[in-house]
Structure formats: structure tokens, C-alpha cells
Amino acid sequence: MAGGRQIVSFLAERQNLDQFRKKNWQGTFEQYLDLIAQNPSITRNAFQRCYDMILSYGVDTYEVSREKRIHYRFFDDPLDQGKDAIFGLEDSQVQLVNALKSAAHGYGIEKRVLLLHGPVGSSKSTMARLLKKGIERYSAKDEGALYSLGWNDPDDPSDPAAIHWCPMNEEPLHLIPEDFRRDVAAQFQEASALADYPISISGELCPFCRFHYMESLNRYGGDWTKVIADIHVRRVILSEKDRIGIGTFQPKDEKNQDSTELTGDINYRKIAEYGTDSDPRAFNFDGEFNVANRGIIEFVEVLKLDVAFLYDLLGASQEHKVKPKKFAQTDIDEVILGHTNEPEYRRLQNNEFMEALRDRTVKIDVPYVTRLSNEVKIYEKDYNNQKVIGKHIAPHTIEMAAMWAVLTRLEEPKNASLTLLQKLKLYDGKSLPGFTEENIKELKSQAKREGMLGISPRYVQDKISNALVAHPDATSINPFMVMNELESGLGNHSLITSEEQRDHYRQLLEVVKEEYENIVKNEVQRAIAADEDAMARLCANYIDNVKAYTQRERVKNKFTGQYEEPDDRLMRSIEEKIDIPDSRKDDFRREIMNYIGALSIDGKKFDYKTNERLYKALQLKLFEDQKDSIKLTSLVSSVIDQETQEKIDVVKQRLIRDHGYDDESATDVLSFVASIFARGDVTS
Incomplete structure (x- = not known):
């Protein structure tokens, strides 16, 4: 057993300090611009990052009814070994990914709430959880990196511990004045041409950062270059646990919940320090919309929300803005994902006052599996x-x-x-x-x-x-x-x-x-008839007779040495097991001989197992011949002789070996099938 020293040593050998340094990178605004020139994807918006995250896991194509279909491996939850894997529902997954793709390219869906709609237990929450978990992990990878900004403390600009980081982890490019953004984006044109999305600078500084920005401008006499010298940029890792870039909101008792849970609230203890409740430093930007900026916000049972919350939702989806108390509208960049069940959605459809919300939602049906x-x-x-x-x-x-x-x-x-x-x-x-x-x-x-x-x-x-x-x-x-x-x-x-x-x-x-009765009857029949030697002998006998019959020859009796007519009764007893009528027996026998002949031409040896219909017929015939000798019906009796018990044990071992039973379940299924035999409810 390993001791503490060995365990610590084991972990020390596996830690990745280089990766830790990458995840905790800090630099200047100028260095951040250098990073953009090398990799413009770090400026992607939330929809673009989410869409790319899904594609990073790979895509499989397959055909159904001659139609090309797509399966996104992301929904198999490969990193968690399928813990949250979603089986089936490919249509729902494709709808969701297509919506994200459209939003990523700015086709209009980025101004909508993505609404997962379906009955209870249909994987809506699992789908949302996968997206949150996926974007969290993606942001920790090099290809999913994103960055935010912070401000020096004017009272102690040399203290790295005194940096005021943006509470909404916003994009550092928001620092570039509106008049110059198009020209700055053009400066990255060469790098942007190699990226999947052109660099686009949109959105304004949040109230907290705007306050510090204006303070710095005043301090430096309007010199923007000196302002950005006070700026720090750091790598941001999205985390639901740390409330960074991932938010979850669910309805509670209306008396204990108000819209400040979405948009933040005044920090009354700091009002005395800053003198007014309109100072952004006296405000907690910790509402779910605030903390989910740059990532995903999930609304659990979204249509159960009070109307007051839905108004915030409308603005957030259409305008990409939220209205914190006492402050101007604030830009947000996040995927808004809600889910609801059937009754709540019907209520939405029937409520004429909710027309605005209906118009701002993209409904994605997530039904139960039907396969x-x-x-x-x-x-x-x-x-x-x-x-x-x-x-x-x-x-x-x-x-x-x-x-x-x-x-x-x-x-x-x-x-x-x-x-x-x-x-x-x-x-x-x-x-x-x-x-x-x-x-x-x-x-x-x-x-x-x-x-x-x-x-x-x-x-x-x-x-x-x-x-x-x-x-x-x-x-x-x-x-x-x-x-x-x-x-x-x-x-x-x-x-x-x-x-x-x-x-x-x-x-x-x-x-x-x-249906279960039919399945286990068939399994027991196969187990009883699983005597390979007996099956091979029966097949050889049948083929000899079929060959003689189709070639109008006689068959040599192995015991008497005499030549006899083909045994039609034997052949029919096998053929009837798969419902070959007497009028079609000649066709079936010629089909078998042609099949054997075709194999022979290709240099292959005939094996009855390769012909599914013949294999089934032989199994049923052998079962009929052997079931009476095994006396399976004796299982329902309290007395079983040793010879019968030995034969039953052989069948039981075949069930265990070939079909996955254990001793108890094999005994149970044999007893069940025996009871069917006893009431005469088996047809072979």
C-alpha cells in the first residue's frame, strides 16, 4: 500500500506547470494585441466559441433512408466516459448546432433565446449541462482561450494584488474607442483572413470599467496611450463553480426572488465609502446575466418565471443588453439557453401578452427516444x-x-x-x-x-x-x-x-x-438444439437428400448400403419449420443447391450457419427431436431423474455461455419455459 510520500511523488510527476502558466497568463494590452495577431480566434463571441467547441469533438456522417445525416460526437460526452451521453435525438442535436452555427455567423439567431422544449425527462437539462461543461473545458484549452481586463489601483499602481478586474470578464478590445474600431479591425485583416470569423469589435465597457476608464482619461489629460498603460489583461477560464462565464437561473418563490438576481444589486455597505449608490464600485455585478458574460446562461423551466424576469430576458436576447439598477444598459455576450416542458409551452402559445417572447425564441424540440x-x-x-x-x-x-x-x-x-x-x-x-x-x-x-x-x-x-x-x-x-x-x-x-x-x-x-415469452422460448429452443455435432449430421442428411432430389438420383442408406428414394418426409419436416409450403419446396431446394454451388465456384466451403433461413429450420427441427428426450417439462415437477438433470444442466450452461445468464436467471428462464410446455403453449 502506497504511503503519503509516494502519492505526493506520483502526483508531482504528473503536474503540468507549463499548462498552469498558460492558464494564468497576465500581460499588457499591447501584448494582448500581439496575441490577437497570432491567433484572432481569441476574440470570438460566445456563440462562435460554443459552436467551435462542439465541432472540436468531431462529426460523423451516416445515411438513413438514403439521406445523409450528421452525428456530433460532443453529445456522446467522451471526456466524461459517456456519463451525460445523449442517445438518439440526432434531429434535436442538429437543430441546436445549426442554431448555434447561424448565431456564430451573425445570421440573426444570436438575438434569440434557444428554447429546448419537450416532455419531462427527455434530456433537455442534460443537453444544457453538456454545453456548460463543454464550454468550461474548452476555455481551458489553448484553442478555446479568452481574455479579460483589469485596472491598476490609482492609490497603489505598483501592487499586483490591487488590480481591479472587470466583474463581467469583458473583452479587452472594448477599450478601443468607437471611432477607431473599424480601422483597428482592418489592421488585423491578414490574420483575420486565416480565421473562421472576421474580427469584429462590438460592445461597450461595463459601468465598472467605464468608471475606471473615465477616471484614467481625466488623470492623464485624455491621453489614451497612458490609459492603456494602466491596463492589465489576463486569461479567463470559464467555471460554473467559480461563477465565471457560466450562469444558471431557476424560478423560486416570487416573494424571495427579484430581478436583481439576474442583473446585480447595490452593495449598501460600500455606499458610505463612495458616497452614492450610483457609483459602480458600490454595486455588485453578480447577477446571473453578469457572471455568465462571455459564456452561457441556462434558464431552468424558463416559462415558469415571473413576468418581471421575462422583460430582462427579452432585452438580453434581442439587444444583448441588460439594465442593472441605477446604471445604463450594459452589453452582454452570452448564449441564452432555456428549457421548458409541454404544458408550460402551450400556456405561452395561448397567452397573447407573451407574443414578444414567442417572437424572440427559437424552439428546439427534444422528444423522448422512439428507437x-x-x-x-x-x-x-x-x-x-x-x-x-x-x-x-x-x-x-x-x-x-x-x-x-x-x-x-x-x-x-x-x-x-x-x-x-x-x-x-x-x-x-x-x-x-x-x-x-x-x-x-x-x-x-x-x-x-x-x-x-x-x-x-x-x-x-x-x-x-x-x-x-x-x-x-x-x-x-x-x-x-x-x-x-x-x-x-x-x-x-x-x-x-x-x-x-x-x-x-x-x-x-x-x-x-x-414478446418476452417468444424471445425466451426461442432462446431455450436454440440452447436445446445447440448440439453442433447433431446439427451437422442433420444438415448433411438434409443436403444429401436435397441433392438427390434435385438431380433425380437415389440416396445410399448408410446403414443398409441400399439405394433409396430421397426422404421427402425428412426434408418437409425441416422446411415446414420456416413455413415453406409444399408448392414451393422445389424452389427452396433448388435455391439451397444454387447457394452451395455458388460457394463452390468461389472456392468456399458450405456452412449451414451462413444461410439464416436454413439454420433456423435446422434449429427448430433439432429442438423438436430433442425436447422430449430432455423432458424439460419435468422441471415443473418436484422429482427429476439424474439423466434428465444432466441434460438440463447442459442446456443451462449453454444459456450461461451463449446468452449472458447466470445460474439463477438460467434456472428461472428454464422453469418459465417449462411451465409454457406444461400448458401446451409451445409451437415448434
């Missing part, structure tokens, strides 16, 4: 580590819970021949006869509200957690434990508004249970 595989990933993120949760989660447990959640979000298909479960499978990329990619696009276009209603992932996560603690003696939890928790919780679910809806969700649970 099963993505919903499964949401839960696996929390429940895929057996060491952490202390129990084994049986195969299909999470999948069945996710399937039910997705089913609650889908609208009944208008096509009468399509069930809701089939629709779910189509959305998940499965193929169904008679349905093309165009049909799937049509299904999605018909369902306008899909993903905006249904069960939240939080409810499912809560019920999986309940199942984990409700069975302390079990080493694993299975789908029925979770489905029972899901059903029992419907009775007091706070977001279910009608008994009709509750009954619908219960019916969907029955659909999921039936």
Missing part, C-alpha cells in the same frame, strides 16, 4: 456494471422495460395490418415484409406527436432500482420483476391523467410480456 436500441443504451449506462449494482441483471430485463417505455410513446399506426410492436421494430431498423424505408418515413410523418407523450425514462429507471432492492435474496433480477414494478407504479403515477391512459399502459405491458 428501442437507443432507449436500451439510456438504462445500460446506469445498470451495466454488476460490481456497482451488486446484482446480475438477466438478459432482456432492460430491453423489455425499454420496449414498454417506447411503446407508450408511439401513436397507433393508421395501417390496420401493422401492430404497434411491429412499428417499434421498424423504427429500430428491423425489416418486415412489405415495408420499405419510404413506408417508415411515411409512418413517422403521420405521427405528429410521437415522442412528446408517454412514459419518461426516469420512471423506468426508478422501477428498475426498486426491483434491485425489493428482492434482497435474489442474486439477479429478471424481466418479470421489473415489469411487475412498472405495473404496480402506474396506480399512483402523478403524470397519468386518466384511467383510460393507465389501462392502455397496462395493455402494452401485456404486449411486452408476450
Whole structure:
């Protein structure tokens, strides 16, 4: 075990002092201008920096229905190993990034509130948290660097500890007088040509910096060059914890909250020192708009805010200005991000007095996931580590819970021949006869509200957690434990508004249970039929007979040595397992022989596993031949003979080896399937 000295030594070897010095750089205004000439990106505004931050993680392209789609890796949360990863919702992510891109290039959206809209638990907060976390980390990298300014204390200009830093961490270029800004930007034209955005100097000094600026001008007789000699510039690292460049505002009790929480308030203790409450030194520029300058401000449940706050929001979005008490309007540079749920947004739409806010928002829908595989990933993120949760989660447990959640979000298909479960499978990329990619696009276009209603992932996560603690003696939890928790919780679910809806969700649970039965029956069938030698012998026998049949030959009996007619009964017993009708048997047999012949021409050896239909037919046939010898139904009896137990143990080990069960869950699933056998509810 390492001691204190070894741990300190270990950390000392890994510290990066050079990086620390870069993050804590301080210099003069002139040196800052040199930095701009080398790297004009340090002058980017908040939207530009946020957009570039997302792109820095990389972009993947893929195709869906012959359409090119984009996936931004940033939303996988790679730096936190997927802790806040967002699965699916690519359309929402693209909408958000496109809005940031438009704002970054000054196309108008920079004057809007980006409003994430969707049902509870649809990842709106996660998306906002990712952006805040991302811009924080990006500002600590060389490519995300930004800078702010400070003023010498006139009473002690030589004391570095007495520097008055800008409380809003504003851009140092604000020091350049308005009349000269265009010419100064032109001086950087060569460097700017290599950057993604032209250098643009916009915005005025905040009241605090303006006060010091005017004091310096008076002190130096209007000599601007002497004023900037008193200026210090430093690197700024955005941090939510330190309230630098990242703000979060959420509604509270109206009696305990006023607009000063957004725009700052008078520091009454300093009024005696400075003589007036209009002196910016007697003001705390610590409202959320102030501290979020140069970064992001998040409004939690923004539409629940009192009207007084919304007025501040309107000015901040449209004019990029806020109005602190006793001071003129002050420029801000930040991404304004809000999120709200469905009922609050409907209230906004119905309120004619909120027309100005509606006009200043860009709504980005963040619905629930409607693709099963993505919903499964949401839960696996929390429940895929057996060491952490202390129990084994049986195969299909999470999948069945996710399937039910997705089913609650889908609208009944208008096509009468399509069930809701089939629709779910189509959305998940499965193929169904008679349905093309165009049909799937049509299904999605018909369902306008899909993903905006249904069960939240939080409810499912809560019920999986309940199942984990409700069975302390079990080493694993299975789908029925979770489905029972899901059903029992419907009775007091706070977001279910009608008994009709509750009954619908219960019916969907029955659909999921039936699907689970089919899945585990199939798995047990495959485990019973997983005798490779027996499968190979059955396949060889079938191929010999098919070859003789298609070439109008006879087959040599391996036991008698006599030549006999091809065994049609054997061939049909296999072909019927995959619903090949008698009228199509010749076509199927020729198809198999042509397949073998094509492999032979390419110098490849035939393997029954490579032909999916034949493999399934052989599995089902072998299962039918072996199920009686194994006597699986004896599992529901209290007495099992040793020979049967040995055969059942072999099947159990196959389930553990091939399908991810542990001993307890394998026994459970065999007992469950055995009970189905006992009531005669299995078709092979």
C-alpha cells in the first residue's frame, strides 16, 4: 500500500506547470494585441466559441433512408466516459448546432433565446449541462482561450494584488474607442483572413470599467496611450463553480426572488465609502446575466418565471443588453439557453401578452427516444456494471422495460395490418415484409406527436432500482420483476391523467410480456438444439437428400448400403419449420443447391450457419427431436431423474455461455419455459 510520500511523488510527476502558466497568463494590452495577431480566434463571441467547441469533438456522417445525416460526437460526452451521453435525438442535436452555427455567423439567431422544449425527462437539462461543461473545458484549452481586463489601483499602481478586474470578464478590445474600431479591425485583416470569423469589435465597457476608464482619461489629460498603460489583461477560464462565464437561473418563490438576481444589486455597505449608490464600485455585478458574460446562461423551466424576469430576458436576447439598477444598459455576450416542458409551452402559445417572447425564441424540440436500441443504451449506462449494482441483471430485463417505455410513446399506426410492436421494430431498423424505408418515413410523418407523450425514462429507471432492492435474496433480477414494478407504479403515477391512459399502459405491458415469452422460448429452443455435432449430421442428411432430389438420383442408406428414394418426409419436416409450403419446396431446394454451388465456384466451403433461413429450420427441427428426450417439462415437477438433470444442466450452461445468464436467471428462464410446455403453449 502506497504511503503519503509516494502519492505526493506520483502526483508531482504528473503536474503540468507549463499548462498552469498558460492558464494564468497576465500581460499588457499591447501584448494582448500581439496575441490577437497570432491567433484572432481569441476574440470570438460566445456563440462562435460554443459552436467551435462542439465541432472540436468531431462529426460523423451516416445515411438513413438514403439521406445523409450528421452525428456530433460532443453529445456522446467522451471526456466524461459517456456519463451525460445523449442517445438518439440526432434531429434535436442538429437543430441546436445549426442554431448555434447561424448565431456564430451573425445570421440573426444570436438575438434569440434557444428554447429546448419537450416532455419531462427527455434530456433537455442534460443537453444544457453538456454545453456548460463543454464550454468550461474548452476555455481551458489553448484553442478555446479568452481574455479579460483589469485596472491598476490609482492609490497603489505598483501592487499586483490591487488590480481591479472587470466583474463581467469583458473583452479587452472594448477599450478601443468607437471611432477607431473599424480601422483597428482592418489592421488585423491578414490574420483575420486565416480565421473562421472576421474580427469584429462590438460592445461597450461595463459601468465598472467605464468608471475606471473615465477616471484614467481625466488623470492623464485624455491621453489614451497612458490609459492603456494602466491596463492589465489576463486569461479567463470559464467555471460554473467559480461563477465565471457560466450562469444558471431557476424560478423560486416570487416573494424571495427579484430581478436583481439576474442583473446585480447595490452593495449598501460600500455606499458610505463612495458616497452614492450610483457609483459602480458600490454595486455588485453578480447577477446571473453578469457572471455568465462571455459564456452561457441556462434558464431552468424558463416559462415558469415571473413576468418581471421575462422583460430582462427579452432585452438580453434581442439587444444583448441588460439594465442593472441605477446604471445604463450594459452589453452582454452570452448564449441564452432555456428549457421548458409541454404544458408550460402551450400556456405561452395561448397567452397573447407573451407574443414578444414567442417572437424572440427559437424552439428546439427534444422528444423522448422512439428507437428501442437507443432507449436500451439510456438504462445500460446506469445498470451495466454488476460490481456497482451488486446484482446480475438477466438478459432482456432492460430491453423489455425499454420496449414498454417506447411503446407508450408511439401513436397507433393508421395501417390496420401493422401492430404497434411491429412499428417499434421498424423504427429500430428491423425489416418486415412489405415495408420499405419510404413506408417508415411515411409512418413517422403521420405521427405528429410521437415522442412528446408517454412514459419518461426516469420512471423506468426508478422501477428498475426498486426491483434491485425489493428482492434482497435474489442474486439477479429478471424481466418479470421489473415489469411487475412498472405495473404496480402506474396506480399512483402523478403524470397519468386518466384511467383510460393507465389501462392502455397496462395493455402494452401485456404486449411486452408476450414478446418476452417468444424471445425466451426461442432462446431455450436454440440452447436445446445447440448440439453442433447433431446439427451437422442433420444438415448433411438434409443436403444429401436435397441433392438427390434435385438431380433425380437415389440416396445410399448408410446403414443398409441400399439405394433409396430421397426422404421427402425428412426434408418437409425441416422446411415446414420456416413455413415453406409444399408448392414451393422445389424452389427452396433448388435455391439451397444454387447457394452451395455458388460457394463452390468461389472456392468456399458450405456452412449451414451462413444461410439464416436454413439454420433456423435446422434449429427448430433439432429442438423438436430433442425436447422430449430432455423432458424439460419435468422441471415443473418436484422429482427429476439424474439423466434428465444432466441434460438440463447442459442446456443451462449453454444459456450461461451463449446468452449472458447466470445460474439463477438460467434456472428461472428454464422453469418459465417449462411451465409454457406444461400448458401446451409451445409451437415448434
